[in-house]
Amino acid sequence: MRARRGAGARGVGSAGAAGGRSAVTTPLDALPLRDAVLLGLLHGPAELLPISSSGHITLVPWLAGWPYGELDPELRKAFEVALHAGTAAALLIALRDEVEDAALDLDRRRITLIALSFAVPAVAGLTLERAIEQRLGTPRSIxxxxxxxxxxxxxxxxxxxxxxxxxxxxxxxxLWLGVAQACALVPGASRNGMTLAAARRRGFGREDANALSRHVALPVIVGATLLKGTRLWHRGLPPGLAGRFVAGVLASFASTLGSTWLIRQVERDRSLAPYAAYRTALAAAVLWRGRRR
Incomplete structure (x- = not known):
């Protein structure tokens, strides 16, 4: 990949100055190998639960005082998409029987379900992605x-x-599931959480709601990965950062494979209230921490 000189450093330096800390001069300083691996390990279970994996990838480093927030915003987004790619690959392996059954039983109804649930977030992402990334994504907004x-x-x-x-x-x-996935473009909303909510509101039981959530999420994750991956290929990564990305992807892949049992926990006939309570508690901790800074 071709590296675009200075891009990462400029974004990191401005972010560091805004945060009141000494400026981070290189992307390698902003994403140490240890942090890349830990974020990858966090991503798997956070993606399988309706708690917002992207929100956790931003908030955990912020709460812990890691320099991840000083990484160039485009590189941060690319890293998050890379983690999603690792999770998607692991799910395709872990749920291969379910994926194979869905592919073999593909009919007009299923094609319509996938197409409509994909089209809405795809259009929303292409038209609103930049605005969302520029205006949202801070700890308070998450x-x-x-x-x-x-x-x-x-x-x-x-x-x-x-x-x-x-x-x-x-x-x-x-269409409801597609709108739910479009709403999940807002950081902190959670694709899993919003699609589960949409399916439950439409009268599906928890197990069936989880299955629908998984089936409509994979095409969107794969599509976003291909789009961002293409952009990243043309842009390139700063020297040495590719290894950190690979480490994060491998950690995300491994943590997802090791956490697939969480899917069964969510889809059992249990309330989503505990997950809502956890999310609210995390948000309260972030707002409290923000007031003290």
């Missing part, structure tokens, strides 16, 4: 996304029924 998502999850799970089976999902359900 805390707001966590709280708002918690309220939606708790409400939808409370009022949602259990009478519908995943095989009943149609075009209207696909």
């Amino acid at each position: 805390a707001g996304g966590l709280i708002a998502g918690s309220l939606v999850m708790a409400w939808a799970d409370r009022v949602g029924g259990t009478s519908r089976d995943r095989a009943d999902a149609g075009a209207i359900d696909a």
Whole structure:
């Protein structure tokens, strides 16, 4: 890959000055190998639970005082997408039987479900991505996304029924799931959490809601990975940073494979309230910490 000189350093330096700490001069300082691996290990379970993996990847370093926030914003986003790629690859392996069954049973209804649930977030991402990245993504805004998502999850799970089976999902359900994934572009909202809330609100039981959430999420994750990967290929990485990305991807892949049992925990007939409570507690900790800084 071709490295674009100075891009990472300029973004890091400005972020460091804004944070009141000494400026980080290189992307390697902003993303040490240890931090890349730890963030990859965190990403797997955070992605499988409705708690916002992207929110955790930003908030945990911020709360812990790591220099990750001083990395150039474009490189941070690329790193997060790389972690998603590791998680997606692990899910394709761990859930290969489920994926194979879905592929073999592919019919007009399933194609419509995938296409509509993909089209809405794809259009939203292409048109609103830059604005969202520029205006949102701070610890305070992520805390707001966590709280708002918690309220939606708790409400939808409370009022949602259990009478519908995943095989009943149609075009209207696909649009709801697509809108949910578009809303998840807001940092802290959580793609898993929003699609679970949409499916529960549409009357699907928790196990079926989880299956629908997984089935519509994988195409979006793969599509975002290809788009960001292409951009990153043309832009290039600063010297030495590729190894940190690879380490993070491998850690994300391994932690996802080791955490797939969490899927069964979420899809059991249990309330989403504990996850909503955890998200709210994390948001409160972030807001409290922000006031002290």
